[in-house]
Amino acid sequence: AQKITQTQPGMFVQEKEAVTLDCTYDTSDQSYGLFWYKQPSSGEMIFLIYQGSYDEQNATEGRYSLNFQKARKSANLVISASQLGDSAMYFCAMREGIGGSNYKLTFGKGTLLTVNP
Amino acid sequence: DAGVIQSPRHEVTEMGQEVTLRCKPISGHDYLFWYRQTMMRGLELLIYFNNNVPIDDSGMPEDRFSAKMPNASFSTLKIQPSEPRDSAVYFCASNGRPNQPQHFGDGTRLSIL
Numbered sequence: 001a002q003k004i005t006q007t008q009p010g011m012f013v014q015e016k017e018a019v020t021l022d023c024t025y026d027t028s029d030q031s032y033g034l035f036w037y038k039q040p041s042s043g044e045m046i047f048l049i050y051q052g053s054y055d056e057q058n059a060t061e062g063r064y065s066l067n068f069q070k071a072r073k074s075a076n077l078v079i080s081a082s083q084l085g086d087s088a089m090y091f092c093a094m095r096e097g098i099g100g101s102n103y104k105l106t107f108g109k110g111t112l113l114t115v116n117p
Numbered sequence: 118d119a120g121v122i123q124s125p126r127h128e129v130t131e132m133g134q135e136v137t138l139r140c141k142p143i144s145g146h147d148y149l150f151w152y153r154q155t156m157m158r159g160l161e162l163l164i165y166f167n168n169n170v171p172i173d174d175s176g177m178p179e180d181r182f183s184a185k186m187p188n189a190s191f192s193t194l195k196i197q198p199s200e201p202r203d204s205a206v207y208f209c210a211s212n213g214r215p216n217q218p219q220h221f222g223d224g225t226r227l228s229i230l
Contacts, residue, residue: 035218043206045221052216091160095215103148103212104173105219107160 003027004092004108011113013082020067021077021111023092029053033095034075035105036066040088048090051075082115089113119143123209123222131230135197138225141190142211150219151184151194152208160208166192199229 005024013019025034036048051059051066059066067076079086092108122141130136142149150165164174169186177184181200186192196203206226210219 033216037218037221043226044223045208045210047218047220050216050218103150103165103167103215104162105150109159 002108003096003106004094006090006092006108006111008111009109011111013079013113013115015084015115015117016081018078018080019082019113021079021090021092021113023075023077023108025073025075025092025094027073027094027096029096031097034066034068035093035095036064036075036077037091037093037107038086038088039091039110040085045091049077079113084115084117087113087115121209121211121220121222123207123225125225126223127226127228129228129230130199132200133198134229135195136199136203136227136229138194138207138209138227140192140194140209140222142192142209143213143220144190146211146213146220147189148212148219149186149192150208150210150212151192152210154206154208154224155204163194201229203227204229 003026032053034051038046049059049061049064049066051068058068063080065078089110089112091110093105095105124139147168151163154160163176164184166186184194206224208221208224210221212219
């Protein structure tokens with residue numbers, strides 16, 4: 001079974017609107033972390049936002065927020081007020097056993113977001 | 118602060134040649150990771166190091182691939198001999214604390230002809 005599932009291969013959004021990118025995960029660990037990265041067409045991997053499994057509040061970073069629903073094992077990324085520069089591939093990733101010695105990240109296959117003017 | 122630095126940015130070489138990719142992690146980061154990204158397989162972890170020691174190399178595809186980290190500020194990923202199917206973008210990343218993100222270099226785009 002895949003540990004990280006991103007069901008939307010591609011998404012379109014109008015500039016200035018909000019968009020939600022889905023991510024579901026599978027783990028039996030109680031302690032884990034969820035990360036979102038952005039990869040524009042230039043290729044670099046840019047960290048966006050982090051949510052720990054014990055964090056009570058949903059993470060926010062500027063226009064990015066994470067809709068964390070632990071019982072449903074989902075960690076959806078919400079981008080508010082989309083900009084043309086948000087057009088990119090977005091990856092969800094998980095690190096299990098975050099209190100221990102595991103530093104490996106498991107990545108989803110990504111969602112390609114296109115922002116239309 | 119300087120980020121993760123990879124070189125070269127692009128490499129084009131012929132099948133059978135040795136390829137060496139280089140990485141300088143962020144200073145103070147104890148963990149270093151090598152990834153490979155292709156359209157077919159997505160982002161794959163090849164190997165990672167902690168304090169210069171390889172911890173998990175289960176993602177290394179075969180014996181043609183080797184990685185070293187002789188000191189805290191330098192790592193290499195070597196492919197010998199290279200094959201066309203090794204064509205991919207190779208990323209290096211480094212990590213401090215576990216609840217902090219991995220920081221990626223800009224990648225090396227490798228083409229084996």
